[in-house]
Amino acid sequence: MNVLLAVPLVVPLIGAAVTLLLRAAPRAQRITSTLTLAGVVAAAALLVARTADGDVVASQAGGWAAPLGITLVADPLAALLVLVSSVVLLIVLLYAIGQDVGGLSRAMPQVFHPIYLVLTAGVCLSFIAGDLFNLFVGFEIMLTASYTLITQAPTRARVRASMIYTVVSLTSSILFLTGIALVYALTGTVNMADIAEKLGAAPPELRAVLALLFFVVFGIKAAIVPMHFWLPDSYPVAITRISAIFAALLTKVAVYAIIRTQTLLFARDDISAVMLWVAIATMVVGILGALVQDDVNRVMSFALVSHIGFMIFGLALNTVAGLAGVVVYLVHHIVVQATLFLVNGLMRQYVGHTSLRAIRGLTTVSPALALFFFLPALSLAGLPPMSGFIAKVALFEAGLAAGGWLVYTGIAAGVLTSLLTMMAIFRIWTRAFWGTPLPDMVEAKAQLRRGANLGGLRFMTAMTGVMVGLGLVVAAAAGPLAEFSFVAARDLLDGGAYVQAVLGGGAP
Amino acid sequence: MPVNGSRPDTPADGPTGTGPPEGWEAPRERWLSTVVRPAFGPRSVLLEVVARLLIPAILTFSVFLLVSGHDRPGGGFAGGLVASMAYVLRYVAGGRHELAAGLPLRPNTLLAVGMLLACGTAGAPLLVGAPVLDAVQYKFTLPVFGEVKLLSALIFETGVFLIVVGLVLSVVAALGARMEAEEQEAREERAGRRPRGGATAGGGGA
Numbered sequence: 273m274n275v276l277l278a279v280p281l282v283v284p285l286i287g288a289a290v291t292l293l294l295r296a297a298p299r300a301q302r303i304t305s306t307l308t309l310a311g312v313v314a315a316a317a318l319l320v321a322r323t324a325d326g327d328v329v330a331s332q333a334g335g336w337a338a339p340l341g342i343t344l345v346a347d348p349l350a351a352l353l354v355l356v357s358s359v360v361l362l363i364v365l366l367y368a369i370g371q372d373v374g375g376l377s378r379a380m381p382q383v384f385h386p387i388y389l390v391l392t393a394g395v396c397l398s399f400i401a402g403d404l405f406n407l408f409v410g411f412e413i414m415l416t417a418s419y420t421l422i423t424q425a426p427t428r429a430r431v432r433a434s435m436i437y438t439v440v441s442l443t444s445s446i447l448f449l450t451g452i453a454l455v456y457a458l459t460g461t462v463n464m465a466d467i468a469e470k471l472g473a474a475p476p477e478l479r480a481v482l483a484l485l486f487f488v489v490f491g492i493k494a495a496i497v498p499m500h501f502w503l504p505d506s507y508p509v510a511i512t513r514i515s516a517i518f519a520a521l522l523t524k525v526a527v528y529a530i531i532r533t534q535t536l537l538f539a540r541d542d543i544s545a546v547m548l549w550v551a552i553a554t555m556v557v558g559i560l561g562a563l564v565q566d567d568v569n570r571v572m573s574f575a576l577v578s579h580i581g582f583m584i585f586g587l588a589l590n591t592v593a594g595l596a597g598v599v600v601y602l603v604h605h606i607v608v609q610a611t612l613f614l615v616n617g618l619m620r621q622y623v624g625h626t627s628l629r630a631i632r633g634l635t636t637v638s639p640a641l642a643l644f645f646f647l648p649a650l651s652l653a654g655l656p657p658m659s660g661f662i663a664k665v666a667l668f669e670a671g672l673a674a675g676g677w678l679v680y681t682g683i684a685a686g687v688l689t690s691l692l693t694m695m696a697i698f699r700i701w702t703r704a705f706w707g708t709p710l711p712d713m714v715e716a717k718a719q720l721r722r723g724a725n726l727g728g729l730r731f732m733t734a735m736t737g738v739m740v741g742l743g744l745v746v747a748a749a750a751g752p753l754a755e756f757s758f759v760a761a762r763d764l765l766d767g768g769a770y771v772q773a774v775l776g777g778g779a780p
Numbered sequence: 781m782p783v784n785g786s787r788p789d790t791p792a793d794g795p796t797g798t799g800p801p802e803g804w805e806a807p808r809e810r811w812l813s814t815v816v817r818p819a820f821g822p823r824s825v826l827l828e829v830v831a832r833l834l835i836p837a838i839l840t841f842s843v844f845l846l847v848s849g850h851d852r853p854g855g856g857f858a859g860g861l862v863a864s865m866a867y868v869l870r871y872v873a874g875g876r877h878e879l880a881a882g883l884p885l886r887p888n889t890l891l892a893v894g895m896l897l898a899c900g901t902a903g904a905p906l907l908v909g910a911p912v913l914d915a916v917q918y919k920f921t922l923p924v925f926g927e928v929k930l931l932s933a934l935i936f937e938t939g940v941f942l943i944v945v946g947l948v949l950s951v952v953a954a955l956g957a958r959m960e961a962e963e964q965e966a967r968e969e970r971a972g973r974r975p976r977g978g979a980t981a982g983g984g985g986a
Contacts, residue, residue, distance in 0.1 A: 278912035282903035289895035292888060334913040342913070386892075 274331035276322070277344045279315035280354050280396035284308055288389035295382035302369050305385045309362040312392065316355035323348045326759045328773035330402065338775050339466045343402030347770055348760035349599060350399045353528055356603050357399070359742065360520050360610045361392050367614055367735040368513040374728015376621060378425040379511055391417035391517070398525045402774055403463040404452050407529060411448070411493070415441050418522060422510045429509050437506035444492035451485045455537075458482070465774035468536050468767055483538035484546065490533070493526035496584060497554040500577045504561065507576075508569030508626075512617025515569065519576050520610035524602055527583050531598065534587060535764045547588035548678050554581030555689040562696045568626040568704065569616050571696055575652060576609055578689055585682050586667045593670035595761035600753055601663040604651070607746055608660065611648040611739040615641065618736055619704075621729060624716050628700065633709035637717055640733055642705050644740050649701070651743055653694040659747040664690060666754070812882075817875040819960060824873075831873040838866040846941050847934070856937035860944025867949055876957035879949075887950035894942025901936040 287308030294301045322329055323346060333342035346354070365388065371377045394414030401407040419441075422434045456462055458478065459470040471479055488499070495503040503523070507515045534547075558578025565571045583605070586598035616626050618641055623631055635642040651658030664686065671683045709717075720729070746753065763769050812832050818824065842863035849855030871879040885893070905914035916932040 274911060275906045275909055278903065278906055282899055282906065282912060285895060285899040286903060289892045289899060292892035292895070295888065331911050333911055334915060335911055344912070 274329060276315050276319050277329055277331045277346055277400060278333075280312045280358065280400065281344070281393055283311050283315070284389040284393040284396070288386040288393070291385040291389060298372070298381055301381065301385045302372075305365055305389060306362070306369070308389060309358060309365055309392065312358040312396065313355070313362055316351065316358050319346050319351040320348075320355050320756075322346075323351045324756060324759065326763050326769065328763065328769045330773040338402075339461050339463045342406055343463060343465075343774055344400045345402035345465075345770065345774055346400050347763050347773075348756060349528070349531070349764060352599065352756065352760065353524070353602065353606075354396055354399050356606050357395055357521050357524075358392070360606055360739075361388075361395075361517065363735055363739050363742070364513050364516050364520075364610060364614070367516075367617075367732050367739075370728045370731030370735060371513070371617075372728070373731070374726075376728055376732075377511065379513075380424065383420070384424060387417045387420050388517075391421065395521055395525055399528060402465065404455060404467070405462045407464075407532075408445075408448055408452060411525070411529070412445065414522065414525065415445070418514075418518065421514045422506065422518070424514060425511050433506040433509040436502050440492060440502040444489050447485065447492075448489045451482065451489055454482060454485070463774065464532070464536055465771040468771055469775075471537055479538055480543055483534065483543050486533045486537075487530060487543060487547065490526045490530045491550070494523045494530060494580050495526075495577050496550055496580055497557045497577070500554070500558065503577055504565075504570050504573040507573050508567060512613060512620060516610045516613035516617065519573065519613050520606045523576065523580060524606050527580060527602065530584070531587055531595070531764065535595070536767050536770060544588045544590055545678065547584055548682055551581045551585035551588055552682050552685040554578065554584060555685050556581075559689045559692040559696065563692060563699070566628050568619065568628060568631075568700055569613070571628075571700060572609070572612050572616065575693055575696060578693070579605055579652070581689070582664065582667055582686060585686065586670060588682075589670050589674045589679065590765075591670055591674055592758065592761045592765055593673055594667070595764050596754065596757040597663065597666035597670050599757035599760050600659075600666050600750075603753065604659040604663045604743075604746055607739065607743045608648045608651050611644070611736065611743055612652065614732075614736045614739055615645045615648070618644070618733060621732070622717055622720065623713050628703045630710060631704040631713065632707040633713070634705045636709050637713060640737070644733075644736050645705070646701070647740050648743050649697040651747070653697055654690045655694075657747060659743060659750070662747065662750045662754075666757075812870060812874050812878060817877070819872050819875050819956060827873045831869050835866045835870060838869070839863055842866070842941075846937055849937060850929075850931055850933065856940030857944055859937075860941040861948070863941065864945045864948035864952075867945070868952055871952055871956060876953075876960050879952065879957055883949065887946045887953055890942050890946030890949065892946075894939045894944075894946055896939070898936050898939025898943065901932060901939060904932075 287304055290304050291301045294304060319329065326348060328345060328347045329351075330338075330343060330345045332338060333344065336342070368377075368379075368384065368388075372379070372381045391414055394410050394412070394417055397410030398407060398414060399410075401410050419434065419438050422437055423430050452462060455467060455471075458474055459467050461467055461470065471482075492499040507518050509515075510518065534543075555578050558574050558576075558581065562571045562574035562578060565574060579601075583598050583601050586594045586601060588594075618638075619626055619631070619634065622634070622637055622641065625631075634645075647658070651660040654660040654664040668683050668686060671679045671686075720726075812828060812835070818827070842859040844859075845854035845862055846856055846859035849859065867879065867882060870882050874882075883890075902913045906912060913936075915936075918930045919927060920930070921927050
């Protein structure tokens with residue numbers, strides 16, 4: 273069973289090597305990437321089934337025992353996130369393939385496929401790494417791949433955005449490395465289970481400082497206020513498939529890292545007041561930013577920042593119910609953000625841009641597009657019966673159960689943010705979707721129809737539809753998901769099973 | 781232009797730069813040619829002679845590092861860096877044409893083969909249910925060398941070796957050779973000797 277753990281890491285890397293060799297044969301490249309990701313999805317599904325009872329699976333690379341060797345660990349949360357991420361990665365890959373087949377993109381497929389698979393390996397490693405240093409390695413694999421991906425089909429704006437993105441990410445990486453060095457100096461180990469046992473003896477002030485350092489490190493990558501400024505400047509500029517994956521996964525990997533370090537390594541109440549303040553600020557500042565943007569992609573990027581706040585809020589509650597809410601929210605948010613960015617990509621295909629100033633009457637241009645925007649947008653705002661509603665209710669209920677004036681403020685901020693998200697969405701809806709289409713939009717669509725690209729475009733639309741469907745499935749499967757999230761949350765707060773699986777069992 | 785003026789990624793004007801950078805198809809030359817155009821400055825006899833003498837020695841040393849790396853300093857990473865230095869030396873002495881002519885494979889192929897070897901070795905134990913990166917060891921006696929210990933980790937290290945060589949060479953190809961080619965093109969264009977020749981300097985090298 274432990275074999276499964278390494279699959280999401282090794283298989284994409286082998287796939288990347290094969291697609292790099294197949295750069296002259298685009299069809300074979302597409303098939304390889306798709307099969308690779310399908311394999312990862314299958315392995316992740318088995319992992320989820322394996323951990324559904326709260327078991328933690330661990331594997332020691334090369335058979336070297338735990339505190340010394342490379343440890344791969346999957347607890348319920350990690351397994352679930354690997355599954356959701358790989359499904360989203362697969363759908364976005366198919367969307368990208370449709371775009372390439374239809375000749376609708378200027379991205380270089382021979383570069384895109386290998387690096388996309390490397391990114392997959394990085395994301396999966398970040399989720400299943402059992403020690404801080406391999407978490408760092410996972411982040412670096414993911415980020416290095418993303419530095420390349422963000423400049424696909426380079427324009428001046430993209431190169432500029434990638435500069436900001438790269439510099440900010442590298443800054444956070446340096447801080448991360450510093451943090452690891454400090455933890456190592458304090459405890460003499462980088463294995464997270466081992467650190468969890470040894471940090472308890474450290475002076476509380478020192479522990480709080482370390483907790484804060486790691487919170488800042490991952491906070492930069494998760495784009496929490498006040499370290500969010502880089503995200504709306506870089507994500508929307510990249511090509512659709514890239515911004516969809518970045519928005520869906522990269523920030524969430526960082527949120528996962530925050531959850532992992534703050535629950536397992538540091539005593540939970542060390543910095544929870546700080547986290548609550550940060551969560552409130554992130555929610556409100558993010559959504560206020562979204563309200564004044566003129567570009568749909570930028571609105572969505574600010575909304576992304578704002579909704580990271582919800583997850584931090586749930587984590588700061590530091591109760592089982594709060595963490596369970598965070599788990600549901602993570603799943604919901606990954607799917608919804610990917611969907612919305614794919615829809616924005618379709619919008620770009622139809623209209624040629626995503627600026628609200630020059631879009632009218634999209635409903636007439638493409639009813640399917642309108643539907644595909646409407647459903648996930650409602651989910652983002654948190655209207656019942658969508659997954660966003662379920663996730664938010666779970667968080668608010670956990671907050672009410674926890675109590676305290678700061679928590680109540682957080683709930684108020686959350687409700688306000690949800691209302692403002694609705695406002696931002698209706699702003700897009702009334703401006704872009706209502707009314708009669710502008711003449712050049714009709715022209716653009718006619719031109720699209722005249723081209724021989726329809727098959728690719730239909731496939732892209734179908735894949736967006738699949739992603740919307742996935743969002744509905746998340747809502748429909750709320751019962752099992754909630755059950756699973758409580759199992760995951762208990763494991764997170766307890767930490768005993770994790771430590772036991774890594775250090776105790778020992779058998780490779 | 782402002783950041784929020786997002787560009788459409790739509791137009792379909794044909795494949796972009798699928799062709800290899802110039803020179804990769806050139807015939808392979810084992811030795812540094814006698815007629816070279818160095819990457820920087822005028823030709824240096826001393827550099828050329830030293831390059832011819834040193835390159836085989838450096839490559840041999842890199843293989844030594846690779847093989848001895850298991851329980852002594854060295855290994856695939858160090859060996860790969862040393863081996864790529866041989867090619868960098870050849871590039872410095874002979875210019876970009878010599879870099880292309882001296883390589884057995886294109887850097888990207890090297891990278892891919894190396895990654896395949898490394899990840900294949902890392903992943904192979906999974907097939908028999910062992911943890912990732914598990915190693916197998918063979919011991920046997922050779923006539924001259926005496927007892928030899930061979931680890932499956934050596935294949936992994938070879939993969940790392942090839943990745944490092946491929947990486948350094950694609951960096952040299954992208955930041956050195958291609959920029960050199962573009963500069964030359966720009967120089968010739970300025971001198972008015974020929975009109976801009978289209979996509980000669982484009983391409984997806986790295």
